[in-house]
Amino acid sequence: MNKVKIISKILFYITRVLAFFYLGTTAYSAFSLLTGWSLGFRENKKYFHVMYPFTDTPFLNGDYNMPYIIFDFLLVLGLYGLFFLLASNIFKVFFQPKLFTDFGIRQLRYFYWANLFLPGLTLLFASIFTEVDDMAIILIILHFILGVxxxxxxxxxxxxxxxQKEQDLFI
Amino acid sequence: MPIIINVDVMLAKRKMQSKELAEKIGITTVNLSILKTGKAKGIRFDTLEAICKVLNCQPGDVLEYVEEG
Structure with a gap:
């Protein structure tokens, strides 16, 4: 159990950092695209670059049209931020003093709901406005399996x- | 439950308080209260042993079987 606690703690910090990185990047990109700050273009505004802050070095690239920006760029970044945040909460459960808690069940519930339905619904909604590639479908299947x-x-x-509650009643 | 816990009776006989017993047998007062009020699902042998040792009594003094009507 000690090994599990160490591994889960490491994974908690990794996924938490990734979550903040993805969510931060989403917020930064949205701000950049909305205000034009730290934003560059090429090929007559066909493509955009979100630059590293206070530099002219491209950080993220994409097609400069609204459906792509919303469904293939910001939404994907934001949802992966959410995924890593929920995953980090799952890992947190495994290094608590008690393994089976209401908190743990709640985190697992959030995680399976998010993995079972959120990617599929997002793709369904996105398919109305933009072309969906095969890779996205594979990812949705993988998230669904993870959700199961x-x-x-x-x-x-x-x-x-x-x-555990019953065991606690053995004095 | 047909098993009655008579810790209170023994405590009164020995003129001891629940808190003192809980401290001496190494359980929390909350758990002792669960035991006394019959909410416990079971009692461990080492808990029973500690109660008997501290109260200087036999398991039969603490546990009683009463047939349910």
Whole structure:
């Protein structure tokens, strides 16, 4: 169990950093695209570059049209920020003094709901405005499978919590 | 439950307070309260042993079987 706690703590910090990086990048890109600050273009505004702050070095590139910016750029960055944030909360559960808690079940629930339905619904909505590539469909299937696993994990945690509560009544 | 915990009776006989017993047997007052009020699912042998040792009594003095009507 000690090994699990160490690994989960490491993964918690990695995913938490990634979450803040993705969410920060989303906010920074949105600000840049809205205000034009730190934003560059090429080929007669066909493509854009979001530059590293206070530099002229490109950081992120994309097609300069609204459907691409919203559905293939900002939404993807934001959703992966959310994914890493929820994943970090799952890892947090594994280094707490008690493994089976209401907090853990709640985090697993958020995680499986987000993985089961959010990518699919987003893709469905995005397909109205932009072309969907095969890679996105593969990713949605992978997230769905991850969501199914998390759903079963949540069921195990629910049972575990019940057993733990009973065990706590053995004095 | 047909098993009655008579810790309160023994505590009164020994003129001891719940808090003191909890401290001596190494459980929290909350857990002792759960035990006394019959909310516990079970009692561990080492807890029973500690109670008997501190209260200088036998398990039968602490546990009683009463048939349910």
């Amino acid at each position: 696993f998390a759903y079963f994990f949540a069921a195990i945690f629910k049972q575990g919590l019940q057993l």
